[in-house]
Amino acid sequence: xxxxxxSTVDINGFxxxxxxxxxxxxxxxxxxxxxxxxxxxxxxxxxxxxxxxxPSLPGFPGGDRGHTVLDTHLDWVLxxxxxxxAAGLHGADLAGSSVGASMAAEMAALWPESVRHLALIAPxxxxxxxxxxxxxxxxxADAVPGLMCADPDVWKALKAMPxxxxxxxxxIEQTRANEAAARIFWPLGNTRLEKRLPLVKAPTLxxxxxxxxxxxxxxxxxxxxxxxxxxxTVLIEGAGHLAELDRPDxxxxxxxxxxx
Amino acid sequence: MKLMWFHLMPYTELPEDFRQKHPxxxxxxxxxxxxxxxxxxMYNDFMDELxxxxxxxxxxxxxxxxxxxGYGLMPSxxxxxxxxxxxxxxxxxxxxxxxxxxxxxxxxxxxxxAMLDVISGGRLIAGFPVGTPMDTCFAYGQNPSMLRERxxxxxDLVLRAWTEKDxxxxxxxxxxxxxxxxxxxxxxQPHPPIWIPGGGSVETWQxxxxxxxxxxxxxxxxxxxxxxxxxxxxxxxxxxxKDRNPYRAGFAQVVAVAESRQQAxxxxxxxxxxxxxRCLHIDPRFAAPAGYSTEATxxxxxxxxxxKAANAQTLIQGDKTNRGMTTQDFVDRGYVxxxxxxxxxxxxxxxxxxxxxxxxxxxxxxxxMGKELTQYNTRIFAETxxxxxxxxxxxxxxxxxxxxxAAAEQAALPAFSPKLAAE
Numbered sequence: 001x002x003x004x005x006x007s008t009v010d011i012n013g014f015x016x017x018x019x020x021x022x023x024x025x026x027x028x029x030x031x032x033x034x035x036x037x038x039x040x041x042x043x044x045x046x047x048x049x050x051x052x053x054x055p056s057l058p059g060f061p062g063g064d065r066g067h068t069v070l071d072t073h074l075d076w077v078l079x080x081x082x083x084x085x086a087a088g089l090h091g092a093d094l095a096g097s098s099v100g101a102s103m104a105a106e107m108a109a110l111w112p113e114s115v116r117h118l119a120l121i122a123p124x125x126x127x128x129x130x131x132x133x134x135x136x137x138x139x140x141a142d143a144v145p146g147l148m149c150a151d152p153d154v155w156k157a158l159k160a161m162p163x164x165x166x167x168x169x170x171x172i173e174q175t176r177a178n179e180a181a182a183r184i185f186w187p188l189g190n191t192r193l194e195k196r197l198p199l200v201k202a203p204t205l206x207x208x209x210x211x212x213x214x215x216x217x218x219x220x221x222x223x224x225x226x227x228x229x230x231x232x233t234v235l236i237e238g239a240g241h242l243a244e245l246d247r248p249d250x251x252x253x254x255x256x257x258x259x260x
Numbered sequence: 261m262k263l264m265w266f267h268l269m270p271y272t273e274l275p276e277d278f279r280q281k282h283p284x285x286x287x288x289x290x291x292x293x294x295x296x297x298x299x300x301x302m303y304n305d306f307m308d309e310l311x312x313x314x315x316x317x318x319x320x321x322x323x324x325x326x327x328x329x330g331y332g333l334m335p336s337x338x339x340x341x342x343x344x345x346x347x348x349x350x351x352x353x354x355x356x357x358x359x360x361x362x363x364x365x366x367x368x369x370x371x372x373x374a375m376l377d378v379i380s381g382g383r384l385i386a387g388f389p390v391g392t393p394m395d396t397c398f399a400y401g402q403n404p405s406m407l408r409e410r411x412x413x414x415x416d417l418v419l420r421a422w423t424e425k426d427x428x429x430x431x432x433x434x435x436x437x438x439x440x441x442x443x444x445x446x447x448x449q450p451h452p453p454i455w456i457p458g459g460g461s462v463e464t465w466q467x468x469x470x471x472x473x474x475x476x477x478x479x480x481x482x483x484x485x486x487x488x489x490x491x492x493x494x495x496x497x498x499x500x501x502k503d504r505n506p507y508r509a510g511f512a513q514v515v516a517v518a519e520s521r522q523q524a525x526x527x528x529x530x531x532x533x534x535x536x537x538r539c540l541h542i543d544p545r546f547a548a549p550a551g552y553s554t555e556a557t558x559x560x561x562x563x564x565x566x567x568k569a570a571n572a573q574t575l576i577q578g579d580k581t582n583r584g585m586t587t588q589d590f591v592d593r594g595y596v597x598x599x600x601x602x603x604x605x606x607x608x609x610x611x612x613x614x615x616x617x618x619x620x621x622x623x624x625x626x627x628x629m630g631k632e633l634t635q636y637n638t639r640i641f642a643e644t645x646x647x648x649x650x651x652x653x654x655x656x657x658x659x660x661x662x663x664x665x666a667a668a669e670q671a672a673l674p675a676f677s678p679k680l681a682a683e
Contacts, residue, residue, distance in 0.1 A: 179551030
């Protein structure tokens with residue numbers, strides 16, 4: 001597995017990382033809770049057939065402290081819009097997971113011409129009182145891996161400090177990712193995304209891990225019923241909340257066949 | 261040295277198997293454990309105890325704010341302080357304090373503190389804590405990523421509301437108000453003394469130095485565990501060129517006195533075990549939401565294992581989680597200063613030497629101590645220990661103490677005589 005080409009763009013004064021790998025039509029990916037502190041096999045699967053472009057979101061790994069100047073949801077969606085444009089993803093196919101999926105859905109709702117096909121893996125943004133998502137911030141550190149992935153070791157491998165990394169800054173970057181998610185979604189995860197789903201006209205693939213312990217599976221039907229364009233839902237067996245980490249091949253195959 | 265009597269107001273009837281059956285004393289403690297009719301007696305006992313401490317001559321009486329908390333029954337300490345203002349005449353009242361970011365708009369705090377200062381004739385100490393994660397982020401739903409910025413902005417707004425003479429517009433990042441003009445205005449000018457309870461964050465120390473506020477370390481784990489934090493505080497003051505006036509600082513300490521050490525152990529072991537094992541049984545999942553600690557504080561914690569060891573949150577997550585504590589633990593480690601008057605005096609002198617703290621906040625009711633024992637502890641301390649500690653730090657001026665109205669200017673409070681109405 002070879003790494004991606006790395007470039008940096010300026011978003012609100014903060015250097016923001018963009019990964020690029022592969023060839024063919026561009027396919028964007030916005031990462032989930034915790035972000036991507038390292039390249040993962042799922043992105044290689046996408047890069048086999050497309051130019052996969054992975055911009056960091058503000059405050060998530062590669063996104064510096066960009067979250068600190070975003071105070072409202074309007075600030076957030078405009079910042080992500082800037083990221084999408086700077087990454088050359090305007091008008092491209094866009095996939096996202098978890099918190100990134102929520103932002104991908106916002107892009108498709110607010111700037112319909114900016115997204116060709118959309119793929120959402122268990123997006124944040126909704127809250128149903130009778131079936132609430134798990135609170136991802138009120139957790140003991142040792143409970144988080146098993147919450148995010150069906151196989152806790154997959155999350156641990158994602159977050160493990162690489163050889164030669166700064167032992168002070170690496171854990172701070174991981175905490176910052178959780179803070180950035182909190183800054184958008186605290187306390188319930190309810191950004192009223194539901195109200196904007198009818199504005200999404202792009203054909204949308206909804207993916208859900210069968211063992212998602214964060215976002216209830218019932219939300220897939222809720223979202224599907226409100227989307228303004230054609231859509232399909234695919235359950236990923238054996239996958240947790242971050243299905244693309246647990247089952248990279250299955251999730252990549254489903255996305256690639258959806259975007260064509 | 262100022263000796264201040266501090267009440268947490270714990271619910272005193274948590275069940276014996278609380279640790280085993282319930283995940284947390286805070287945030288999601290179960291409502292069925294709360295008996296309002298029993299709590300009626302607790303509140304009234306607690307206020308009796310605070311008034312008793314004032315009568316015994318303590319330098320101040322202190323209350324604080326907690327939410328959804330089985331060991332702190334004061335979501336609004338201002339209500340208690342208001343009642344105390346009417347039942348006492350001379351003693352300063354320390355509200356330690358109001359968590360500024362929880363009030364919308366924060367001018368509510370400027371108003372209520374001004375009311376307390378006016379009703380009490382200028383006896384208020386205004387505490388401004390950020391607030392614990394349990395209180396602010398979980399019970400009150402505040403965003404941990406914005407909490408400190410909101411707090412600092414609310415502080416600026418409250419200060420301006422107290423000091424500006426004309427109605428003004430406040431155009432903040434989080435608060436916007438077209439007409440800020442609070443009535444009443446505080447008696448103490450330009451405003452009541454401001455004290456900041458905090459953990460061991462460098463930014464808080466720097467801010468207290470810059471604003472000339474008192475920094476208070478309100479740990480429940482005593483002066484031995486608190487030394488690393490206070491050392492850090494004084495080192496930072498020295499670095500910033502501030503003097504070592506001990507009245508720049510406050511510290512909380514659980515204290516239990518009796519005629520002899522054995523008698524003290526006999527009297528106070530049960531309430532101490534109740535306090536440390538039931539009251540401080542906090543689910544660690546609520547202790548550290550991402551963003552609550554600044555990155556500078558995280559760096560300091562990662563860089564200094566010493567400071568980390570002294571951090572209350574680490575203690576919550578540490579040995580208390582997996583086992584209960586015994587008397588031996590909290591006596592040997594200095595969590596509780598306990599013993600005969602001479603032994604307690606010796607330990608508090610050691611505290612004063614080690615921490616160099618001028619404002620000592622004494623937790624003399626703790627756990628499930630009843631009124632009689634609390635008043636015994638309070639009286640014996642006042643009679644046998646307090647006079648010998650008063651002279652500590654006499655060479656320093658306390659520039660952070662309330663400046664009440666002269667006694668001759670103050671309203672005469674009528675004696676409280678409920679029997680008259682029945683006659």
